[in-house]
Amino acid sequence: MTTPKRTLKATHITMAHGAGGKAMRDLIEDVFVGSFDNSHLNALEDQARIDLAELQRDGNRIAFTTDGYVVDPIEFLGGNIGALAVNGTVNDLAVSGAIPKYLSCSMILEEGLEVAQLRRIVDSMRAAADAAGVAIVTGDTKVVPKGKGDKIFISTTGIGVIPEGIEISASRVKPGDKVIVNGWVGDHGAAILNARGDLALDVELHTDCQPLHELMQVMLKACPDLHAVRDASRGGVATVVNEFAETSGVAIRLYENAVPVRTEVRGVCEILGLDALYFANEGKLVAVVPAADADAVLAAMQAHPAGKEAAIIGEAYEGVAGRVVVQTGFGGERILDMLVGEQLPRIC
Amino acid sequence: MTTPKRTLKATHITMAHGAGGKAMRDLIEDVFVGSFDNSHLNALEDQARIDLAELQRDGNRIAFTTDGYVVDPIEFLGGNIGALAVNGTVNDLAVSGAIPKYLSCSMILEEGLEVAQLRRIVDSMRAAADAAGVAIVTGDTKVVPKGKGDKIFISTTGIGVIPEGIEISASRVKPGDKVIVNGWVGDHGAAILNARGDLALDVELHTDCQPLHELMQVMLKACPDLHAVRDASRGGVATVVNEFAETSGVAIRLYENAVPVRTEVRGVCEILGLDALYFANEGKLVAVVPAADADAVLAAMQAHPAGKEAAIIGEAYEGVAGRVVVQTGFGGERILDMLVGEQLPRIC
Amino acid sequence: MCLGIPGQIIAIVDAQEQAGLVNVSGVKREVNLACVAPEDGDWNVLVGRWTLVHVGFAMSLIDEEEAQRTLEILAELGELQEELAAMTNTDTGQVSP
Amino acid sequence: MCLGIPGQIIAIVDAQEQAGLVNVSGVKREVNLACVAPEDGDWNVLVGRWTLVHVGFAMSLIDEEEAQRTLEILAELGELQEELAAMTNTDTGQVSP
Amino acid sequence: MKFVDEFRDPEMAKNALDRIHALVKEIPKAQQQPLQIMEVCGGHTHSIFRYGLEELLPKEIELVHGPGCPVCVLPMGRVDDCVAIAEQPDVIFTTFGDAMRVPGSKKSLQDAKAAGCDVRMVYSPMDALNIARQHPDKRVVFFGLGFETTMPSTALTIKQAEKEGIENFYLFCNHVTIIPTIKAILDSPDMYIDGFLGPGHVSMVIGEAPYRFIAASYQRPLIIAGFEPLDVLQSLVMLLEQLRDGKAEIENQYKRIVPDGGNHAALKAVGEIFELREFFEWRGLGSIDHSGVQIKAAYARFDAEREFALPNVNIADPKSCQCGEVLKGVIKPWQCKVFGKQCTPETPLGALMVSTEGACSAYYSYGKINHQQLDR
Amino acid sequence: MKFVDEFRDPEMAKNALDRIHALVKEIPKAQQQPLQIMEVCGGHTHSIFRYGLEELLPKEIELVHGPGCPVCVLPMGRVDDCVAIAEQPDVIFTTFGDAMRVPGSKKSLQDAKAAGCDVRMVYSPMDALNIARQHPDKRVVFFGLGFETTMPSTALTIKQAEKEGIENFYLFCNHVTIIPTIKAILDSPDMYIDGFLGPGHVSMVIGEAPYRFIAASYQRPLIIAGFEPLDVLQSLVMLLEQLRDGKAEIENQYKRIVPDGGNHAALKAVGEIFELREFFEWRGLGSIDHSGVQIKAAYARFDAEREFALPNVNIADPKSCQCGEVLKGVIKPWQCKVFGKQCTPETPLGALMVSTEGACSAYYSYGKINHQQLDR
Numbered sequence A, B: 001m002t003t004p005k006r007t008l009k010a011t012h013i014t015m016a017h018g019a020g021g022k023a024m025r026d027l028i029e030d031v032f033v034g035s036f037d038n039s040h041l042n043a044l045e046d047q048a049r050i051d052l053a054e055l056q057r058d059g060n061r062i063a064f065t066t067d068g069y070v071v072d073p074i075e076f077l078g079g080n081i082g083a084l085a086v087n088g089t090v091n092d093l094a095v096s097g098a099i100p101k102y103l104s105c106s107m108i109l110e111e112g113l114e115v116a117q118l119r120r121i122v123d124s125m126r127a128a129a130d131a132a133g134v135a136i137v138t139g140d141t142k143v144v145p146k147g148k149g150d151k152i153f154i155s156t157t158g159i160g161v162i163p164e165g166i167e168i169s170a171s172r173v174k175p176g177d178k179v180i181v182n183g184w185v186g187d188h189g190a191a192i193l194n195a196r197g198d199l200a201l202d203v204e205l206h207t208d209c210q211p212l213h214e215l216m217q218v219m220l221k222a223c224p225d226l227h228a229v230r231d232a233s234r235g236g237v238a239t240v241v242n243e244f245a246e247t248s249g250v251a252i253r254l255y256e257n258a259v260p261v262r263t264e265v266r267g268v269c270e271i272l273g274l275d276a277l278y279f280a281n282e283g284k285l286v287a288v289v290p291a292a293d294a295d296a297v298l299a300a301m302q303a304h305p306a307g308k309e310a311a312i313i314g315e316a317y318e319g320v321a322g323r324v325v326v327q328t329g330f331g332g333e334r335i336l337d338m339l340v341g342e343q344l345p346r347i348c
Numbered sequence C, D: 001m002c003l004g005i006p007g008q009i010i011a012i013v014d015a016q017e018q019a020g021l022v023n024v025s026g027v028k029r030e031v032n033l034a035c036v037a038p039e040d041g042d043w044n045v046l047v048g049r050w051t052l053v054h055v056g057f058a059m060s061l062i063d064e065e066e067a068q069r070t071l072e073i074l075a076e077l078g079e080l081q082e083e084l085a086a087m088t089n090t091d092t093g094q095v096s097p
Numbered sequence E, F: 001m002k003f004v005d006e007f008r009d010p011e012m013a014k015n016a017l018d019r020i021h022a023l024v025k026e027i028p029k030a031q032q033q034p035l036q037i038m039e040v041c042g043g044h045t046h047s048i049f050r051y052g053l054e055e056l057l058p059k060e061i062e063l064v065h066g067p068g069c070p071v072c073v074l075p076m077g078r079v080d081d082c083v084a085i086a087e088q089p090d091v092i093f094t095t096f097g098d099a100m101r102v103p104g105s106k107k108s109l110q111d112a113k114a115a116g117c118d119v120r121m122v123y124s125p126m127d128a129l130n131i132a133r134q135h136p137d138k139r140v141v142f143f144g145l146g147f148e149t150t151m152p153s154t155a156l157t158i159k160q161a162e163k164e165g166i167e168n169f170y171l172f173c174n175h176v177t178i179i180p181t182i183k184a185i186l187d188s189p190d191m192y193i194d195g196f197l198g199p200g201h202v203s204m205v206i207g208e209a210p211y212r213f214i215a216a217s218y219q220r221p222l223i224i225a226g227f228e229p230l231d232v233l234q235s236l237v238m239l240l241e242q243l244r245d246g247k248a249e250i251e252n253q254y255k256r257i258v259p260d261g262g263n264h265a266a267l268k269a270v271g272e273i274f275e276l277r278e279f280f281e282w283r284g285l286g287s288i289d290h291s292g293v294q295i296k297a298a299y300a301r302f303d304a305e306r307e308f309a310l311p312n313v314n315i316a317d318p319k320s321c322q323c324g325e326v327l328k329g330v331i332k333p334w335q336c337k338v339f340g341k342q343c344t345p346e347t348p349l350g351a352l353m354v355s356t357e358g359a360c361s362a363y364y365s366y367g368k369i370n371h372q373q374l375d376r
């Protein structure tokens, strides 16, 4: 480029920052390109261009996934919406066995957003991208009028490469398979409830937001034939397990006492009458593995920082197709259905 | 899948439709999967999986692009936000010379959105995708509380394949090159201003929303060495031409009288004191071609329905790098800068 | 100051409220007609008339004859100038820019 | 009905407003102490006490001795049951499910 | 968690269960037909299903799920009133999360929120009052709901509003009282209950005395019971022992929380703010005399029923809905004609399918799996 | 477009330009130093740059861009008042788009909007009144801005509000009058203007008479000029002919729009609602006597200045800013110390850099390219 790099002087986002003109260029070049900084993005073309030959070195299929991030508040203990947006999409790639490669990022900013806060979020995205070994190579920014958005929404889309021979699918769960989770369940959901402040709770709870691509590779090494893996984000572990049971046409039993839940998360659940199995996680996956490999996979996971507290929490069995039950400490069972409506705090 | 396809009975979107549970499954399976309907999406995995070998048949590079769509109102004469979201991303792929292949779609819905309206929008997306020969293979849906969004925001991300040998770039404009636009300028911007209703104007103006991938292939046939092409969406023709001049370090002159502007669009501009060169378009591209090929490209464009009113509207020249001027009918010149702030209707 | 644009009055929307509809290049907008109110109260005489529109008000009825006269003067200016230029060129060889 | 959960009073936030802070499993929340107000007005005696919290109100101070007693009864129940079971088994060979 | 985990101990539970299995054998009547034991309180219903207790109990015990879920017994017309209030443009309507999804005749509060009403979930009525403080330009209405357990908190919140002179806070009072309801059940000709598990948290407020008529006049035993699984099991043991011994007494299993005399401060606050209504409409049960409370005249300015013109129409429940019979224990949830068909947690016809304390919802979600012959 | 396209004809423009080039040769004074011709009205400034006319004019003509842009002359303190009104929680502040970006001492209206104030752009004051009708619970304030052209529309809107009995509509009146301003320029010791292009649309309201003192007392010619390029060029021809002939008359080039007597109905409405202020503060020009109007006592209830407690502080322009000198024509925009450096359309220090009618913005965006030695 022939002109010097632009700088953004504004302290708050205005409609002009989405209008296509100079203010928008300042925003894009200073904040986004300035932080993400890679040759694809720096070219400021309407599209990144990626060599197919390069992708083919890692596998024979692309994994392609997208997620929108609308969390409120946008900053909280242990992370912010930017870190979520990168790790979330990295994880949706990773759980297919793919090696995450490239991300795109579509930002919808609300007029009035503080630029300093935006910079913090963008810097977190960069840091998360670096940690996951991905580059944010193309993007878009829109500004909506005050009151027509909620500070910032981010949609990230990811491309990864799936190595040949890996076939992870929600449809491959077999009776006898073991269900493994890589650690504490529900931290993120409880941390957000707390951070939101409506319920005036006060607890030192961090989001569990973390990338899972390395952990996945470790698991694949222990068992190349992982049957099903999904990150337990919105809807929590209960939802993923239900999806598995339904898609594979099996029944799944969770052992309530085996599910790792932090004391503080239990506290939040008891106070509000909620169930941590439905809480969102941002760094947790649920894997279904052949029973014979379960211990090896578990050991491999526990040896990795992202899986230290991993636990076998259940098993698939031949039963009513799609049914998930929880075995309580007393040997009783209850159905763990998919969430109906939202989880609402209750008093009775 | 072992269970029957779900149906969405709700008439309006509630928070439950974004909560990860049954209501969300109903929404996704009935509305999105029901309409987009392709094997990648139907698998309901967290990521689509695309064979690299298949992509390689069409070229040696992937084009990868994303855009967010936040238009208000979401339905207007000639289209809706769904058609924009597909065509916009198809066009961002197409202008690189790529053959558009796959789209992802991240929806952010506002609580209270009418389901019937959502279905219309989704059906438009499907129709636009079919017309452009792309499949929407992965997606995500979030719901934000009433008043924290604006009915619907859509972020689409596209993957296309660029045939070997094509090198279209904003940096390749050379003095002497001709600037071509494929038709009426400013229709979309004026149509939206009108549809919004704040200004109480009433004019029969349709968006120009259309896919440009075929037109691009026609143009490439007439001139495989197109220098620069960009769709003139937000910020309009003025912005694209400024980007070209700046990135290539040349000056560009537009001939004011040569720019095709509909009478009604002129009317809107005159009433509100606005400039159609800054109005958004959703089916217009600006191409910079070697002078020797300009007539051939123009003729090829005019022979295609998406380029019937194409016109040569300017030329690049050796001048102050990055400067764009408009030659008025009297031979006078004025600078056509990038937009500062938003275009605001003015009375003086 | 004061952006104003000619438009044609195409309908009286509400005589009571002095509201009319103008058409500017195919764009319709309701305007207030109070400043161009006909003396005899017969609003219909305005339909078809051209007016200068400013901030949603019809501010002046356009005098079509005067418009024509102005254009004629401009045309004459051209003729006059051509004659003068011919003379000047003969005199000094100077060309106007 | 009426979700209630034991928490420990860890501070008096504002005696005037009868506001205290309870800790439930590491989660702190301000609660109203009016229903467990000490008779002599010395709020500090509440600090350290366990209370049943319902909709942000401390509704009852937990009687730790009674809690202990209940657990003892439950334990005895176990012993008693084992004895009985032993007898029953001997008698009829029936096993409890 | 102290005072929680001890009462969820599986080993002890096994002992208690063994004891229960042994005890029923000693009750001759139970050998003819199952004992009908009503847990009055929805909290017990929830615990029973949450911990899978029902399927561990002997077949000689049939649990009857009582009317003690304030959300479940809310008549449709009252939800319509809530919606009508919430639809006022200057109103912030605050409610416990439980009530959000209860169907009115046209809309639930959740639907009203989606349609643009400012409906907010709160954890405490004090949080609602705080919203009133923060929005002096709005009328903030709190949807007061619940039995005696919740009444004191609402009463104390009104007293606080009075003390601070807050003028934009209103209570839409739907508090109900438990005693007349138990009496109505005991007087009902179409059912027979052998004994009761009494509501632990209501009792912590009202104490033991109000239940005495059950033993004295109706010769039925009642055990004031806590909500942890061991509490429930121990209470059953106590109840079975009475039945075995032919006794009918009021006993307190939940002594750690429930003082014999109840909570004086709480009752005082309730008495200051509320007075009995002549009658109150219950979903499925019809009108029950003196079963609800209203705000006293001295606090009328906080009364949403006076502030707002309410439709207050008596809306009949949908014909197909058998909530009343379930609430009275006449039929089991799964015997309702629409259970699991038209009526599911996703599309509840009755409130019993909404609250996780509702018997229908509990059966649908947690139910003894073998009971459910439903294809879902 | 009828009445537009004819007056943009390039061929005719070429003729008019040739005539202008010929005429200046006939004016001896112009051979010594350029003629100083002021277009009073920002609309002319805009046309001149929009159509690239300036660079087509002979060097013997120097255009001086006058103070006739109501946005440009708005003092900072007035913008602060706007923001103070907009910041009231129950206010919807309505304005023409032009005023959105004018800097106040802390915030522009656009900044206030971004910070959450309900600031809305309207095309017409009648649209603002309509918003008041739709939001009876809000106070809707219209930011009245402009010279005599715009005054009648505001006056008629107030009359309409009165007629309908609308009680939540207010005018923040910042209308200014052109004649005292021209007089102030003529009286200014540091400048000399040879002739004026008069404001066409102001004249359509006030007519020809008010300008007569310019010819009579100051011996300067003034041509009431239209805004299309041919209007401007023809007006210049008329002006140059007067200067060549040593005349000083008021002429009307814009007869199709401007009746000699102005618009009676418009003036009547203005007279009914407004009265002259003793003085009004102009950005860069200081206070000018009788140069603004205010709402008459009979309509005081529509007056935002009475309804709202306004800071109304006299804020000095930034020291580095030379807007006043540019407005008076003492310096050219590009001679301002901060032009194109600290002061750009993206970061305007003065209002002249905001409005596309502002001379600085016009030069920056459309300026004779050769004038600009700026590195941007």
Ligand code: SF4
Pocket (backbone or CB within 6 Å): E320, E321, E322, E323, E324, E326, E333, E336, E337, E338, E339, E340, E343, E348, E349, E350, E351, E352, E353, E360
């Ligand atoms: S299934 Fe539905 S309608 Fe039937 S009793 Fe239960 S809640 Fe009422």
Ligand code: SF4
Pocket (backbone or CB within 6 Å): F320, F321, F322, F323, F324, F326, F333, F336, F337, F338, F339, F340, F343, F344, F348, F349, F350, F351, F352, F353, F354, F360
């Ligand atoms: S450059 Fe800026 S500060 Fe200087 S006169 Fe122009 S507007 Fe005023």
Ligand SMILES: [Mg+2]
Pocket (backbone or CB within 6 Å): A065, A066, A067, A092, B046, B139, B140
């Ligand atoms: Mg996804």
Ligand SMILES: [Mg+2]
Pocket (backbone or CB within 6 Å): A067, A088, A089, A092, A233
């Ligand atoms: Mg995800």
Ligand SMILES: [Mg+2]
Pocket (backbone or CB within 6 Å): A091, A092, A230, A231, A232, A233, B046
């Ligand atoms: Mg996922």
Ligand SMILES: [Mg+2]
Pocket (backbone or CB within 6 Å): A139, A140, A141, B066, B067, B068
């Ligand atoms: Mg973009």
Ligand SMILES: [Mg+2]
Pocket (backbone or CB within 6 Å): A110, A147, A149, A150, A151, B148
């Ligand atoms: Mg917001």
Ligand SMILES: [Mg+2]
Pocket (backbone or CB within 6 Å): A046, A139, A140, B065, B066, B067, B092
């Ligand atoms: Mg893009």
Ligand SMILES: [Mg+2]
Pocket (backbone or CB within 6 Å): B067, B088, B089, B092, B233
């Ligand atoms: Mg685009």
Ligand SMILES: [Mg+2]
Pocket (backbone or CB within 6 Å): A046, B091, B092, B230, B231, B232, B233
């Ligand atoms: Mg583009």
Ligand SMILES: [Mg+2]
Pocket (backbone or CB within 6 Å): A066, A067, A068, B139, B140, B141
């Ligand atoms: Mg998703």
Ligand SMILES: [Mg+2]
Pocket (backbone or CB within 6 Å): A148, B110, B147, B149, B150, B151
């Ligand atoms: Mg909205």
